[in-house]
Amino acid sequence: MMIRKFYYGDIPEDAGTGSGSANTEVKSSKDWPLWEVFIRSKQGLDHKHVGSLHAADAEMAIENARDVYTRRMEGVSIWVVESQYIHASNPDDADSFYEPANDKVYRHPTFYQLPDELSHM
Amino acid sequence: MLEQQFQSKIDNEIKIEPKDWMPEAYRKTLLRQISQHAHSEVVGMLPEGNWITRAPSLKRKAVLLAKVQDEAGHGLYLYSAAETLGFSRDQMIHDLLTGKAKYSSIFNYPTLSWSDIGAIGWLVDGAAIMNQVMLCRTSYGPYARAMVRICKEESFHQRQGFEILLTLSQGTEAQKAMCQDSINRWWWPSLMMFGPKDSESTHSDQSTKWKIKRKSNDQLRQEFVDMIAEQVKILGMTLPDPDLKWNESRGHYDFGEINWEEFWNVVKGNGPCNKQRLEARNKAHEEGRWVREAAIAYAQKKAERTKNQAA
Numbered sequence: 028m029m030i031r032k033f034y035y036g037d038i039p040e041d042a043g044t045g046s047g048s049a050n051t052e053v054k055s056s057k058d059w060p061l062w063e064v065f066i067r068s069k070q071g072l073d074h075k076h077v078g079s080l081h082a083a084d085a086e087m088a089i090e091n092a093r094d095v096y097t098r099r100m101e102g103v104s105i106w107v108v109e110s111q112y113i114h115a116s117n118p119d120d121a122d123s124f125y126e127p128a129n130d131k132v133y134r135h136p137t138f139y140q141l142p143d144e145l146s147h148m
Numbered sequence: 149m150l151e152q153q154f155q156s157k158i159d160n161e162i163k164i165e166p167k168d169w170m171p172e173a174y175r176k177t178l179l180r181q182i183s184q185h186a187h188s189e190v191v192g193m194l195p196e197g198n199w200i201t202r203a204p205s206l207k208r209k210a211v212l213l214a215k216v217q218d219e220a221g222h223g224l225y226l227y228s229a230a231e232t233l234g235f236s237r238d239q240m241i242h243d244l245l246t247g248k249a250k251y252s253s254i255f256n257y258p259t260l261s262w263s264d265i266g267a268i269g270w271l272v273d274g275a276a277i278m279n280q281v282m283l284c285r286t287s288y289g290p291y292a293r294a295m296v297r298i299c300k301e302e303s304f305h306q307r308q309g310f311e312i313l314l315t316l317s318q319g320t321e322a323q324k325a326m327c328q329d330s331i332n333r334w335w336w337p338s339l340m341m342f343g344p345k346d347s348e349s350t351h352s353d354q355s356t357k358w359k360i361k362r363k364s365n366d367q368l369r370q371e372f373v374d375m376i377a378e379q380v381k382i383l384g385m386t387l388p389d390p391d392l393k394w395n396e397s398r399g400h401y402d403f404g405e406i407n408w409e410e411f412w413n414v415v416k417g418n419g420p421c422n423k424q425r426l427e428a429r430n431k432a433h434e435e436g437r438w439v440r441e442a443a444i445a446y447a448q449k450k451a452e453r454t455k456n457q458a459a
């Protein structure tokens with residue numbers, strides 16, 4: 028018998044009682060869309076991305092977000108946005124995309140050499 | 149080249165994010181591990197849910213309900229993390245319901261008495277926490293973030309479990325016996341949660357190289373034994389292992405051999421409750437179908453109405 032190592036939460040599929048319906052694609056127009064959830068943890072702070080969930084509409088997404096992401100008073104305000112409307116920069120282009128900021132050290136306050144006597148600046 | 153860049157990110161402790169390039173095997177390993185982890189949280193609600201209506205007081209009911217609700221949340225965080233790897237939620241649920249996907253074998257054991265709820269919180273959540281604390285530093289960003297969130301919630305689970313046992317351990321003779329009985333039944337399956345012994349590996353340890361996992365099964369298991377062997381003293385109870393004893397030279401507890409035959413049997417689907425658990429999940433899924441369909445129909449109708457009003 029070939030022994031294969033697996034980890035907690037990582038059991039090889041072949042060790043199981045598969046019912047043979049492997050790899051059948053499940054696709055249904057009845058799927059609830061995916062939403063990204065943003066939460067303001069207290070007044071004065073930005074909303075921060077906390078995770079995602081499925082819901083039929085925005086109202087349900089907000090209620091579900093309350094139930095899963097604010098069970099311990101982690102938030103005072105919730106934003107949800109359907110994941111399909113999020114546009115993202117491409118990580119493969121990161122080097123060239125952020126290149127313009129590379130050689131502009133003068134944007135940082137430490138670039139300027141000023142006398143030590145100068146205070147409050 | 150891409151593979152080298154990927155590995156150097158891992159070596160430099162830079163997290164991998166969903167849109168970054170990753171080897172197909174890394175993606176597949178994560179997908180399997182995270183989805184199984186999610187399924188474990190979901191199926192894990194069943195043995196405990198079994199006692200919600202029978203918990204001995206309103207306080208215990210409220211606590212158990214909150215704990216089980218947390219586990220549902222953990223399932224959600226993990227399904228979301230797995231979805232970032234390009235696998236649909238419906239597909240994962242489908243794989244669970246058809247028995248294709250696996251979940252932690254511990255949840256195929258029955259909860260026979262109230263004290264089992266205590267033993268689960270203390271031992272099963274305790275073992276899960278050791279693993280999950282390690283996974284907070286796993287190399288895949290969404291998985292690590294889900295773990296941080298989960299770990300924050302887990303410590304209440306373990307404490308409430310220990311408190312249940314502590315109360316029983318200070319009770320009548322019958323309550324003490326019930327407490328000891330639960331510990332006896334849950335101890336070995338809890339040790340099995342860490343998986344096979346390291347020495348049984350014939351594969352190079354890719355998961356460690358990719359920093360998906362940072363400690364070995366045996367290492368985690370030993371840490372767990374060392375922790376529990378001390379905590380059990382506070383309960384005035386014993387662990388059902390005659391070989392358990394402190395080893396001065398190793399600085400760890402020695403413990404007896406795990407029954408690996410039982411372990412593989414449960415993994416292969418022949419545990420005491422495998423069938424029951426899958427049936428319960430399938431039943432819940434089928435009975436919830438009309439709710440899911442009604443919700444989407446309602447959302448569509450509402451969207452149309454808004455559109456018509458605007459026109």
Ligand SMILES: [Fe+2]
Pocket residue numbers: 189218219222298302
């Ligand atoms: Fe959990």
Ligand SMILES: [Fe+2]
Pocket residue numbers: 219273302305
């Ligand atoms: Fe838990």
